Amino acid sequence: MHLSLRMPPAVIMVWLFAGLVLLLTFASGIGYALNRRYGTQRSAVVDNLNARIRAWWWMVGILGLAFAFGQYVTLALFAVASFFALREFISLTPTKAGDHAALVATFYVMLPLQYLLIGSHWYGLFVILIPVYGFLLLPMLSTIAGDTQSFLERASKIQWALMITVYCVSYAPALLMLKIPSAPGGNALLLFFLIFVVQVSDVLQYVFGKMFGKIKIAPTLSPSKTVEGFIGGALSATALGASLWWATPFRPWQAGLIAAIIVVMGFFGGLVLSAVKRSLGAKDWGSMIEGHGGALDRLDSVVFSAPVFFHIVRFFWT
């Protein structure tokens, strides 16, 4: 029998966050020790590590607060994250004056509407709003200006920006609206599972890569990703995901398999978005989160794993 049936979901969540705080305290301790040890001649790597850990404290704190306030605040938090990610994406995308109407609709209609549809549990429309209606409406608006120069490129880039930063990101909080008979009230734990596996996989790939990394996986796309980092990070994140089975409606082997899928999708999300970023001529999406880059640098692996995870859960568990 699942532990989750005996412990209320909110209590499990408190324990999970307590675990995260313990983990971060440990990480901060290591960061402090490294800082002390290398003194004034400490490397950029240590500085970056400490900046990342500090940012993690903020991100865990904000997420924890949102979870504590319930599903609508969590949804709003993701809407804000989408907003900043969209702003970063469009800032790097060379749009023209003729795209202004389409961009206005992107920011002020599509983004809020997508999250309102999720908030009102309208599954049928939220899954097609951007891929169907956004796809048709936005180029219609761009025709008004009558500028045909690189029209297809401009329309595609705006559609990609919306798909990545709004549509795919919104699948994460959409987990909160699923009705799962075997684990009522445990939706926030599914969202926790997704974010935890994705982010822990990123962190562990970084750590394994720094410690044992030799062979580069995709030197032109993402020079810091190595085969050793990927294997070490992916296996340990999968194991950690499987070990969280008791907080989810999954059996241990199911949790492990799903975690592995999340990890692989997240890895390719990072690669694809890195390629997109480089094709737009940038190294980081922005500078919002100290040590990490922009909001999209932190969300890139969530973007690719969230829709797949959502549909797996929706298909097999609802």
Add this chain to the structure above:
Amino acid sequence: MTEQAGAESVDPSTVRASTMTAAALMVAVKVLFAALPKFAAREDRGLPDFGNAPRIFIANHTSHVDTLTLWACLPAYLRAQTRPVAALDYWGATHLRRHISLRGLRAVLIDRSGGTPKTRVLKPAQDALRAGSSLILFPEGTRGSSDIPGPFKAGLYHLAQQAPNVSIVPVYLDNTRRSLPKGSWLPVPLICTARFGKPFLLEPGEAKDDFLARARSTVMALNSRG
């Protein structure tokens, strides 16, 4: 400061600045435009200490959000002493804009409609400079619609001539045109940057056209897209 500006314009010295409005504007500008300052000479380290002496920040002008963005890019100590020079016909046109420009930005509104004699249009800006404020000035006098600024008007030269010790800081504003191009009224949220260049002075005896061309080229040189 006792002299009356043009009959149409508002004497800002009688308007009390509102820190509430300024704070609200800062939040709005940060959310919509990020307003990231960069210093061309030291990309990674941010702005140098510009000190307390009055300066004239000059920038390319393509959008109504330029004034707000450049103002928000200034460090707090500079923002407190800097007053944007803004067009009365736009920033004084509605109650809201008047409130934002006068009470939030402490702008110096100038009348470019022709109602004020040409030689006196920049009089309120000169007065503000003399009173110890720094200025934000868009020397093109009007918004352009390209990455390359149009020719600079003589106003900058006259200001520099009357206050030859006041150094001029060139700034290039990026992305504001894409956020709110000419003819649009709703800004799109975009990360806008202000790239600050090295301050310069009017050389003794420098001819008007030479000075204006030099000033324009210092602004253009800061365009990272070349």
